[in-house]
Amino acid sequence: MTDPFVVVGADAAGLSAASKCRRENPDRDVVVFEKGRWISFAYCGMPYFIEGRIERLSNLLSLSPSEVDERGIDLRRGHEVVGVDPEERRVSVRTADGETFERRYGDLLVATGGRAVTGPFDVRETDGAFTLHDMDAAAAIDAYVADPEEYDPDRADVSAVDRERVDHNAALPAPETAAIVGGGYVGVEMAEALTGRGLDVHLFQRSEHLLPPFGEAVGERVETELADRGVAVHTGRPVEELVGDDRIEAVAFDGDEFPVDLAIVGVGIEPNTELLSGTGVELGEGGAVRTDEYGRTNLPGVYVAGDCATAIHAVTGEEAWMPLGLTANRSGRAVGATVAGDPTPVGEIAGTAVVKAFDQECGRVGFLEKEAAIEAGFDPVRETVTAGSRSGYYPGAAETDVTLVADRDSGRLIGGSIVGSDRAAVRVNTLATALEADLTVPELERLDLAYAPPFSPVWDPILVAAKVLNGTLEG
Amino acid sequence: MTDPFVVVGADAAGLSAASKCRRENPDRDVVVFEKGRWISFAYCGMPYFIEGRIERLSNLLSLSPSEVDERGIDLRRGHEVVGVDPEERRVSVRTADGETFERRYGDLLVATGGRAVTGPFDVRETDGAFTLHDMDAAAAIDAYVADPEEYDPDRADVSAVDRERVDHNAALPAPETAAIVGGGYVGVEMAEALTGRGLDVHLFQRSEHLLPPFGEAVGERVETELADRGVAVHTGRPVEELVGDDRIEAVAFDGDEFPVDLAIVGVGIEPNTELLSGTGVELGEGGAVRTDEYGRTNLPGVYVAGDCATAIHAVTGEEAWMPLGLTANRSGRAVGATVAGDPTPVGEIAGTAVVKAFDQECGRVGFLEKEAAIEAGFDPVRETVTAGSRSGYYPGAAETDVTLVADRDSGRLIGGSIVGSDRAAVRVNTLATALEADLTVPELERLDLAYAPPFSPVWDPILVAAKVLNGTLEG
Numbered sequence: 011m012t013d014p015f016v017v018v019g020a021d022a023a024g025l026s027a028a029s030k031c032r033r034e035n036p037d038r039d040v041v042v043f044e045k046g047r048w049i050s051f052a053y054c055g056m057p058y059f060i061e062g063r064i065e066r067l068s069n070l071l072s073l074s075p076s077e078v079d080e081r082g083i084d085l086r087r088g089h090e091v092v093g094v095d096p097e098e099r100r101v102s103v104r105t106a107d108g109e110t111f112e113r114r115y116g117d118l119l120v121a122t123g124g125r126a127v128t129g130p131f132d133v134r135e136t137d138g139a140f141t142l143h144d145m146d147a148a149a150a151i152d153a154y155v156a157d158p159e160e161y162d163p164d165r166a167d168v169s170a171v172d173r174e175r176v177d178h179n180a181a182l183p184a185p186e187t188a189a190i191v192g193g194g195y196v197g198v199e200m201a202e203a204l205t206g207r208g209l210d211v212h213l214f215q216r217s218e219h220l221l222p223p224f225g226e227a228v229g230e231r232v233e234t235e236l237a238d239r240g241v242a243v244h245t246g247r248p249v250e251e252l253v254g255d256d257r258i259e260a261v262a263f264d265g266d267e268f269p270v271d272l273a274i275v276g277v278g279i280e281p282n283t284e285l286l287s288g289t290g291v292e293l294g295e296g297g298a299v300r301t302d303e304y305g306r307t308n309l310p311g312v313y314v315a316g317d318c319a320t321a322i323h324a325v326t327g328e329e330a331w332m333p334l335g336l337t338a339n340r341s342g343r344a345v346g347a348t349v350a351g352d353p354t355p356v357g358e359i360a361g362t363a364v365v366k367a368f369d370q371e372c373g374r375v376g377f378l379e380k381e382a383a384i385e386a387g388f389d390p391v392r393e394t395v396t397a398g399s400r401s402g403y404y405p406g407a408a409e410t411d412v413t414l415v416a417d418r419d420s421g422r423l424i425g426g427s428i429v430g431s432d433r434a435a436v437r438v439n440t441l442a443t444a445l446e447a448d449l450t451v452p453e454l455e456r457l458d459l460a461y462a463p464p465f466s467p468v469w470d471p472i473l474v475a476a477k478v479l480n481g482t483l484e485g
Numbered sequence: 486m487t488d489p490f491v492v493v494g495a496d497a498a499g500l501s502a503a504s505k506c507r508r509e510n511p512d513r514d515v516v517v518f519e520k521g522r523w524i525s526f527a528y529c530g531m532p533y534f535i536e537g538r539i540e541r542l543s544n545l546l547s548l549s550p551s552e553v554d555e556r557g558i559d560l561r562r563g564h565e566v567v568g569v570d571p572e573e574r575r576v577s578v579r580t581a582d583g584e585t586f587e588r589r590y591g592d593l594l595v596a597t598g599g600r601a602v603t604g605p606f607d608v609r610e611t612d613g614a615f616t617l618h619d620m621d622a623a624a625a626i627d628a629y630v631a632d633p634e635e636y637d638p639d640r641a642d643v644s645a646v647d648r649e650r651v652d653h654n655a656a657l658p659a660p661e662t663a664a665i666v667g668g669g670y671v672g673v674e675m676a677e678a679l680t681g682r683g684l685d686v687h688l689f690q691r692s693e694h695l696l697p698p699f700g701e702a703v704g705e706r707v708e709t710e711l712a713d714r715g716v717a718v719h720t721g722r723p724v725e726e727l728v729g730d731d732r733i734e735a736v737a738f739d740g741d742e743f744p745v746d747l748a749i750v751g752v753g754i755e756p757n758t759e760l761l762s763g764t765g766v767e768l769g770e771g772g773a774v775r776t777d778e779y780g781r782t783n784l785p786g787v788y789v790a791g792d793c794a795t796a797i798h799a800v801t802g803e804e805a806w807m808p809l810g811l812t813a814n815r816s817g818r819a820v821g822a823t824v825a826g827d828p829t830p831v832g833e834i835a836g837t838a839v840v841k842a843f844d845q846e847c848g849r850v851g852f853l854e855k856e857a858a859i860e861a862g863f864d865p866v867r868e869t870v871t872a873g874s875r876s877g878y879y880p881g882a883a884e885t886d887v888t889l890v891a892d893r894d895s896g897r898l899i900g901g902s903i904v905g906s907d908r909a910a911v912r913v914n915t916l917a918t919a920l921e922a923d924l925t926v927p928e929l930e931r932l933d934l935a936y937a938p939p940f941s942p943v944w945d946p947i948l949v950a951a952k953v954l955n956g957t958l959e960g
Contacts, residue, residue: 054938336948337933357931366937403544404533435939439914439932439935447918453921460839465846468810
């Protein structure tokens with residue numbers, strides 16, 4: 011009998027792998043160890059829960075433990091894997107009760123995800139200071155923001171929740187002014203969420219533009235949108251410190267202090283790779299575990315998937331680390347198929363991402379910044395155009411900014427972004443597809459894209475941008 | 486001195502060519518002959534004008550004669566080209582006053598477009614019966630639909646309009662019940678438009694499904710949507726005759742008569758190729774003029790572009806005829822560049838199209854019907870899935886149907902459709918790009934498409950469909 015497929019971590023990558031393996035090979039034993047109480051929840055939905063757009067914390071759960079059980083997966087919550095012995099193909103497990111035991115594996119998937127970077131900010135000991143990277147934090151922020159008289163405990167309607175932390179935060183006076191430290195996805199989404207909750211929101215961004223991976227054109231549009239909606243945006247303002255003893259009192263920057271009674275730190279995530287340290291595992295970009303096209307590490311029988319794994323970038327063919335939801339689900343699923351006997355590539359990544367900032371829909375893919383493109387060996391040429399989202403005469407047409415980046419020598423599309431209020435975000439998939447198919451800008455310009463007055467002008471904004479960039483490439 | 490670039494027809498293809506040629510080569514003379522008074526208007530906007538969503542007929546004009554003049558183009562309205570002598574490179578022109586003259590050309594572009602097919606229906610002599618393929622018809626229908634007491638003559642605010650026809654129609658009693666003959670784009674858009682104007686609308690479709698080129702999944706969804714909005718849809722009901730002497734009284738089918746006081750016939754268009762008959766020009770698919778990748782016919786120096794020209798299909802590499810707006814603009818522009826000295830391919834077509842039916846957004850590309858795919862040499866495998874447009878927990882998620890068609894042997898994507906109420910239409914551009922890039926379904930399944938709860942579930946509906954079709958291909 012083959013030793014079981016052991017999975018560490020019961021979130022997107024881990025449970026996708028476990029489920030796929032069971033489905034493809036129902037005879038194979040699958041064990042999933044999860045150190046905490048939560049499984050399979052939607053990180054990306056947490057800001058919308060806090061905003062109040064989503065009514066219950068339970069709405070963010072994808073799979074319940076009983077559904078996992080029905081799939082024939084042996085799920086062990088409260089079981090932390092604390093060691094891996096790749097020679098003996100064995101993991102050491104510590105239970106919540108403090109007991110430890112060892113378990114042999116045939117194949118091992120480490121899907122331990124990432125954690126919020128806190129930088130110099132200690133958010134743990136101060137009331138009103140948070141990062142947002144797990145469901146307990148989402149529930150705590152939601153409770154903290156609410157007026158103590160009006161908080162509805164049923165909002166946090168999941169038994170796994172840290173009820174004590176929720177109750178503690180719910181009892182504190184409601185905040186009026188929030189500082190968000192970091193202008194990436196989490197920062198922008200939280201700015202919208204907290205504005206929706208009636209707070210006076212200040213967003214602090216270290217660099218000159220919001221959403222740096224989306225490029226300047228998107229960053230500027232989002233900055234305007236946030237300002238129009240009443241968010242005070244402070245770019246080029248690195249926050250140096252969170253001030254406050256028991257409760258947050260201010261954020262400090264430039265030798266100044268700005269009083270707040272809520273601070274959310276969203277300055278990035280880092281991969282959880284500690285479990286494999288000392289095993290001889292190779293790390294790669296971003297400190298994530300280096301994996302090949304099947305999610306394999308350099309250790310025999312050891313796979314890594316999701317936010318703690320590197321991936322291959324579709325444009326460069328080189329290693330990259332971009333922790334995103336689809337990547338985690340897809341790589342987990344592929345590893346599940348592979349260990350079930352059907353070798354399946356995890357797929358390349360193109361860094362495709364979309365984000366909502368009030369009415370602005372933003373998308374990005376590939377290389378947008380010159381420096382990164384040059385470092386990857388390209389000679390980048392970039393153009394940004396503003397085009398209508400519909401025929402000019404059709405009501406609702408909105409200005410849509412499209413940025414395209416090409417390599418001068420080959421003419422190949424290597425990146426792009428889109429921002430606008432009318433169906434802009436999903437249009438980035440056209441660019442992602444073109445980029446993954448290695449299209450050149452002349453090829454992009456000749457694509458037969460859809461036209462009808464309610465949805466696009468005759469020349470889709472992407473075609474307009476391709477036309478302009480093509481002119482630059484030829485000129 | 487080179488003889489001028491002569492263009493016949495001052496609509497999308499013709500004026501795109503003339504403008505591009507002047508811009509690229511300002512020394513070259515460009516003459517455009519247009520037999521009528523209208524130039525450069527938005528066919529696709531006419532239903533929305535009639536609906537009342539667009540206030541003025543002039544909103545549908547893209548270019549005014551004076552703007553054309555400013556581009557250095559010698560535009561002659563009321564000049565019908567009645568003959569072409571390819572040996573002598575000469576056209577014969579008849580003016581509105583009945584005079585005729587000849588003009589030499591260096592290069593000739595025939596961009597005479599298409600005309601509405603009327604089938605067995607004589608719409609010219611009967612009040613209340615119309616086709617919709619020009620601005621005079623749009624103005625006349627709009628006037629006819631209005632209550633004579635309430636019609637605003639400023640709606641038809643273009644001097645070129647057939648004022649007599651408008652006044653005649655405006656004076657007739659407002660209709661209450663409309664028959665639309667034909668369930669294609671025009672039929673579906675007019676059903677929405679006339680419903681918006683308060684009419685009781687009956688849509689008659691010869692075959693079993695609306696919007697046949699979009700496939701059954703879209704047709705069925707649109708049929709439901711129209712019915713929900715109060716349109717009576719009669720599929721499998723070929724209308725045989727329009728009944729009425731001076732004014733429309735009924736439509737006849739199955740030996741039955743259904744009384745109406747408005748009938749719109751939208752059963753397709755056919756290419757205007759008569760000008761070149763007798764010249765030895767080769768015709769191709771759909772009776773359109775056969776053109777090569779640069780829009781050239783078999784006659785030296787004679788180009789054809791727009792609705793009267795064939796094009797190369799991106800999936801088959803074979804000749805096809807699909808008269809659509811982008812194709813006309815793009816092929817005209819390419820011919821303009823080519824005759825200016827910069828040989829530019831007109832680009833392939835993929836049959837990408839989108840249409841709005843009330844809240845349903847529909848898109849299609851490539852081959853959807855088995856018969857057509859088999860005829861083109863493929864062994865088609867088709868799957869339709871229903872997936873959410875957003876994360877399930879995010880408000881506004883809408884069921885989106887994606888149909889994908891692949892060739893069994895090669896696994897290549899050869900067609901697809903999308904229908905749904907949440908940003909469905911523009912998603913078809915992802916399929917168009919994949920199809921033109923010759924992606925296989927496994928490649929499509931591994932595309933890094935965008936995910937964020939407001940815009941897409943983790944697995945975009947297209948990825949879900951690719952996953953299912955891939956399973957079928959492997960199975």
